[in-house]
Amino acid sequence: MEPVGDVKLLMFADDILLLSKAPASYIFTDKLRLPLTIIEKWAQRYALSINMDKTNFIMFPFKKIPTYIPRLKIFGRSIGYSRIIKYLGLHFDEKLTWHQHFSILKDRTQNLQGKLMRYTRATWGVKPQIFKEIYTKAIESYILYGSEIWYSDLVKLNLKLNQIQRISLSTIVKNYRTVSTEALNILSGCPPLDIVAKVKKEKFDLLFKNRALVSHDFILNREDIDIVNFNFQPLWEAFIIPWTMNMDPEVNEHKIFTDGSKWNDQVGCGAICFDNYGQEQWSFSFRLSNNASVFIAEAVAIMESIKKIIHIDHVCYIFTDSRSVLMALASCSDQTTIIEEIKLLLKNNLNIKLCWINAHVGISGNEIADSLAKEATKRQDIDINIKYSKKWLKNHLQKIRVACWQLRWELSPKARFTFGLLPQVSVHRCFGDFFLNQFLTGHGVFPVYQMKFFGKSDLCYCERDQGTITHYLYGCPLFHQIRRGISLRTSLDWDLWSFCLYPKQERVYVL
Numbered sequence: 001m002e003p004v005g006d007v008k009l010l011m012f013a014d015d016i017l018l019l020s021k022a023p024a025s026y027i028f029t030d031k032l033r034l035p036l037t038i039i040e041k042w043a044q045r046y047a048l049s050i051n052m053d054k055t056n057f058i059m060f061p062f063k064k065i066p067t068y069i070p071r072l073k074i075f076g077r078s079i080g081y082s083r084i085i086k087y088l089g090l091h092f093d094e095k096l097t098w099h100q101h102f103s104i105l106k107d108r109t110q111n112l113q114g115k116l117m118r119y120t121r122a123t124w125g126v127k128p129q130i131f132k133e134i135y136t137k138a139i140e141s142y143i144l145y146g147s148e149i150w151y152s153d154l155v156k157l158n159l160k161l162n163q164i165q166r167i168s169l170s171t172i173v174k175n176y177r178t179v180s181t182e183a184l185n186i187l188s189g190c191p192p193l194d195i196v197a198k199v200k201k202e203k204f205d206l207l208f209k210n211r212a213l214v215s216h217d218f219i220l221n222r223e224d225i226d227i228v229n230f231n232f233q234p235l236w237e238a239f240i241i242p243w244t245m246n247m248d249p250e251v252n253e254h255k256i257f258t259d260g261s262k263w264n265d266q267v268g269c270g271a272i273c274f275d276n277y278g279q280e281q282w283s284f285s286f287r288l289s290n291n292a293s294v295f296i297a298e299a300v301a302i303m304e305s306i307k308k309i310i311h312i313d314h315v316c317y318i319f320t321d322s323r324s325v326l327m328a329l330a331s332c333s334d335q336t337t338i339i340e341e342i343k344l345l346l347k348n349n350l351n352i353k354l355c356w357i358n359a360h361v362g363i364s365g366n367e368i369a370d371s372l373a374k375e376a377t378k379r380q381d382i383d384i385n386i387k388y389s390k391k392w393l394k395n396h397l398q399k400i401r402v403a404c405w406q407l408r409w410e411l412s413p414k415a416r417f418t419f420g421l422l423p424q425v426s427v428h429r430c431f432g433d434f435f436l437n438q439f440l441t442g443h444g445v446f447p448v449y450q451m452k453f454f455g456k457s458d459l460c461y462c463e464r465d466q467g468t469i470t471h472y473l474y475g476c477p478l479f480h481q482i483r484r485g486i487s488l489r490t491s492l493d494w495d496l497w498s499f500c501l502y503p504k505q506e507r508v509y510v511l
């Protein structure tokens, strides 16, 4: 379609989106007349009809709410003006506050959770780990859909997000309703949703907007990340590099042994080349930057060797003990740029053959390459800088999430009792036991809690003291039998954990 001024047209599946800007709202009436006629003609040419019930327009004002509503028509019928418009699953409101989007999201999450609640209650049901899996894999992504666009670090928005997350977390962590969201995050091992959304947006900004990712004193730029250019080769033109595993390393041919190594977090690679008569021709060793994996080191050794022999006109064998690199070369999906580069180098060179050998079985060439690589790891200076892999980026983002969460947990004024027991945040934790959680949160059948929330007496049934958690653990005579049941330790050794680890059935009886 011909471009008309600064009007932009986006077509996605059966959606048509027309974007335009103007300093005053009345201008749109005239400005959009021509583009709408073009769409009309286009639709007529392909015998397509437009559903007027789903056709709307919205204005995003800079400051004031526009008083004049422009009149837009298509196929002779007026296009309805709307303050909220749904496009690709997101609800845009005119001030871009996303309130409507969140309230719809909240209702839907509640609905979804209501269905999941059929399979669990406080004392029975599906394992909490399964609910955690459903939450992290499905519900969290559902809530955060489009967050790269709508997320901004505003207090109100963050609160809203955590409210929505709370609905799901209370299904994983079974406990009293009064427990704070912070405690729910800790017990379920799910970081606060606003932190997850924030890091997700930072990743998007880094990869697509070229904005550096800053965490503490570490700055990560897009150029530092190894992003495979998938457009480089269409899938039908993808090719693989074959390799063998039955080649005799003592063969009287031109041959190279390569190896990579990691030692004390430092990475190196090395290679040695022999001619037909077994005479050493050349060797090299490089230290790589510390973020490189052994896989990358092995691949670099192979690539550097290939570069040295690319022009030879006779057969040459490269022996490596890294099966993973060979398998990556024999696979169609490229995960790293270096594998892609090796493939390109070998694509038109049939003289170079790749062979796999067993490591550490006394093959002299392999042993020399191994010691060359090990030596390189001890060097002071880095010879080759390796870009950060996608896997590394994933781990790095996870570390940022956890560090952010840890800081918030330490500074939060809420759930300090739980903080005393679980000061460290962890994503691997998942406490879903209704009884255990009463002890971990202090929200439960304890008389002090019952007094605080329901105005009941705070005395224990034994009437000797207040019914606090410590009273039950150390003082209450009613629980004497239970304490004796775990009396292998002295009573001073008694702690919450040994109580909580006590057989579940009997604990139920106690409570």
Ligand SMILES: [Zn+2]
Pocket: 460, 461, 462, 463, 464, 465, 471, 475, 476, 477, 478
């Ligand atoms: Zn008591």
